[in-house]
Amino acid sequence: MLLTREGIKDVEKWRSRGIKLPNYDVEEISKRTKESPIWLHFGAGNIFRGFIALLQQNLLDKGLIDKGIIAVESYDYEIIEKIYVPYDNLSMLVVMNIDGTLEIEVIGSISDKIIADPSHSDWERLKNIFSNPSLQIASFTITEKAYNLKDFSGEYIKDVKEDIEEGLDKPKHIISKVTSLLYERYKAGKYPLALLSLDNFSGNGERLFNSIKTIAEEWIKKGFVEEGFLNYLTDSTKVSFPLSMIDKIVPRPSEEVKKKLEDLGIERMDIIKTSKNTIIAPFVNAEKIHYLVIEDKFPNGRPPLEEAGVIFTDKETVEKVERMKVTTCLNPLHTTLAIFGCLLNYSTIADEMKDPCLKKLVEKVGYDEGLPVVVHPGVLDPEEFLREVIEVRFPNPYMPDTPQRIATDTSQKIAIRFGETIKSYKQRSDLKVTDLKYIPLVIAGWLRYLMGLDDEGNPMTLSPDPLLEDLRSHISNIKLGDVDSVKDNLKPILSNVNIFGVDLYEVGLGERIESYFKEFIEGPGAVRRVLEKYLGCKE
Ligand SMILES: NC(=O)C1=CN([C@@H]2O[C@H](COP(=O)(O)OP(=O)(O)OC[C@H]3O[C@@H](n4cnc5c(N)ncnc54)[C@H](O)[C@@H]3O)[C@@H](O)[C@H]2O)C=CC1
Numbered sequence: 315m316l317l318t319r320e321g322i323k324d325v326e327k328w329r330s331r332g333i334k335l336p337n338y339d340v341e342e343i344s345k346r347t348k349e350s351p352i353w354l355h356f357g358a359g360n361i362f363r364g365f366i367a368l369l370q371q372n373l374l375d376k377g378l379i380d381k382g383i384i385a386v387e388s389y390d391y392e393i394i395e396k397i398y399v400p401y402d403n404l405s406m407l408v409v410m411n412i413d414g415t416l417e418i419e420v421i422g423s424i425s426d427k428i429i430a431d432p433s434h435s436d437w438e439r440l441k442n443i444f445s446n447p448s449l450q451i452a453s454f455t456i457t458e459k460a461y462n463l464k465d466f467s468g469e470y471i472k473d474v475k476e477d478i479e480e481g482l483d484k485p486k487h488i489i490s491k492v493t494s495l496l497y498e499r500y501k502a503g504k505y506p507l508a509l510l511s512l513d514n515f516s517g518n519g520e521r522l523f524n525s526i527k528t529i530a531e532e533w534i535k536k537g538f539v540e541e542g543f544l545n546y547l548t549d550s551t552k553v554s555f556p557l558s559m560i561d562k563i564v565p566r567p568s569e570e571v572k573k574k575l576e577d578l579g580i581e582r583m584d585i586i587k588t589s590k591n592t593i594i595a596p597f598v599n600a601e602k603i604h605y606l607v608i609e610d611k612f613p614n615g616r617p618p619l620e621e622a623g624v625i626f627t628d629k630e631t632v633e634k635v636e637r638m639k640v641t642t643c644l645n646p647l648h649t650t651l652a653i654f655g656c657l658l659n660y661s662t663i664a665d666e667m668k669d670p671c672l673k674k675l676v677e678k679v680g681y682d683e684g685l686p687v688v689v690h691p692g693v694l695d696p697e698e699f700l701r702e703v704i705e706v707r708f709p710n711p712y713m714p715d716t717p718q719r720i721a722t723d724t725s726q727k728i729a730i731r732f733g734e735t736i737k738s739y740k741q742r743s744d745l746k747v748t749d750l751k752y753i754p755l756v757i758a759g760w761l762r763y764l765m766g767l768d769d770e771g772n773p774m775t776l777s778p779d780p781l782l783e784d785l786r787s788h789i790s791n792i793k794l795g796d797v798d799s800v801k802d803n804l805k806p807i808l809s810n811v812n813i814f815g816v817d818l819y820e821v822g823l824g825e826r827i828e829s830y831f832k833e834f835i836e837g838p839g840a841v842r843r844v845l846e847k848y849l850g851c852k853e
């Protein structure tokens with residue numbers, strides 16, 4: 315059995331194996347989408363295929379719409395060559411239920427794919443789509459770092475610098491590419507459009523807006539575009555940047571799932587790692603539970619995604635719900651498990667939840683330190699959400715999620731995941747920052763992680779992170795077992811407002827973190843001993 319448009323025509327074969335097929339004519343929908351595109355999605359990776367495309371498939375299945383989504387890849391073209399082209403843009407979603415059952419569904423709602431590179435023939439097509447009045451949404455799952463125009467010293471990064479100098483014709487950075495494409499839309503008739511960031515961080519829409527605006531302003535200064543373009547971008551009845559909160563755990567594809575699919579007779583299910591480090595397969599494995607809350611600001615209309623379970627609401631509610639998830643009830647816990655999971659040599663998040671120390675640590679970070687500063691968003695209940703994360707989602711033994719995946723880019727996430735809670739404690743008159751014990755313990759754990767040695771003292775591979783070299787230049791002066799070697803080496807990190815959102819010494823936590831760190835490096839096994847000491851979790 316082949317996952318291709320031809321292959322899925324043998325309907326009985328797929329259905330007899332319990333695999334759900336699109337309830338619509340995939341070819342016909344693809345044709346209509348190309349004639350009159352409504353939705354482009356930048357970032358053709360796992361979450362797009364396993365969540366966003368599923369929502370559109372639900373609407374297509376119900377006959378509520380007649381167009382799919384066009385996947386756009388601006389960074390890792392191998393994804394398109396190896397995972398889209400050979401499978402006619404189809405993907406296979408494998409939902410891992412908590413009772414071990416799998417729900418398998420072929421997703422046909424990705425109607426076309428585009429390589430967003432000015433030197434590729436697709437670029438003209440992309441410009442045409444951006445000039446088409448029918449387009450309603452350009453959405454993004456491109457990872458948090460892709461929105462950055464500057465490095466930590468405040469300088470434009472190389473590609474951005476060159477894009478600013480060279481103008482609209484050959485942009486390299488995704489934000490310059492999108493700004494250049496928006497200029498096509500502006501020239502074609504100032505048509506409305508929603509630019510929807512679905513990346514997992516606070517104020518995602520605002521950050522997308524600010525980055526695009528910065529490029530537009532630089533191009534105005536250079537005379538490449540006129541002021542009117544900026545007016546178009548800043549007029550929310552024309553171009554909107556809705557905020558969103560996205561939540562579905564979509565781990566990297568697992569070998570076990572691949573084998574199960576092959577056992578069902580499905581061929582060519584190989585997992586690949588691209589040269590840009592994307593780990594991807596023709597299938598996507600994911601949990602069933604998901605939440606998507608979006609600010610309802612779509613100047614050119616949108617598909618009725620509420621019929622697929624999306625919550626549309628106002629900006630304030632999205633902000634609250636997003637703060638709840640990203641800064642207290644899910645992602646800080648995930649990062650906690652990532653750091654200590656790597657140090658203690660765990661290979662799945664679910665296994666970590668069986669470790670009494672780690673379960674207790676996430677309970678402390680979530681219930682004791684996070685919940686007190688959460689503002690109830692109304693549309694979801696924080697305590698219930700947190701309970702579901704700790705009791706149902708993280709412990710799902712069938713989810714092949716790894717601490718190493720979540721540890722990726724920690725330096726980019728830590729300000730939001732922990733810094734926001736620290737700031738809230740600082741602002742509240744009834745709370746003291748120095749009441750925080752477990753968040754500082756996790757931050758000290760991250761510094762210990764950066765030593766690149768597990769708790770036994772064996773070398774471990776650190777997950778990719780754009781600041782890794784920089785951070786390691788300080789940490790590598792410190793030796794496991796030599797508390798005196800700490801000296802002032804942690805100071806440049808812990809005082810860096812760009813990393814934590816606050817200077818941890820100024821708020822009164824720097825010394826506490828240093829002290830936990832010193833305990834963590836006392837020698838092999840110290841990480842486990844320190845957790846036992848502070849959590850009282852020794853079995
Ligand atoms: N995987 C998950 O469970 C969830 C992910 N998300 C968000 O989606 C993002 C992507 O996640 P996945 O699709 O699972 O990862 P992935 O690794 O499968 O795909 C990453 C995508 O981002 C693109 N990308 C990476 N760096 C880029 C850059 N500098 N410029 C432009 N594009 C770039 C890649 O080319 C690829 O299309 C996450 O960082 C997160 O913000 C949100 C909710 C759940």
Ligand SMILES: O=P(O)(O)OC[C@H]1O[C@](O)(CO)[C@@H](O)[C@@H]1O
Nearest residue numbers: 514560561562563564645648720
């Ligand atoms: O740490 P990241 O890369 O943002 O991923 C966090 C994980 O948790 C989630 O926030 C769950 O929604 C997903 O983004 C992802 O599975």
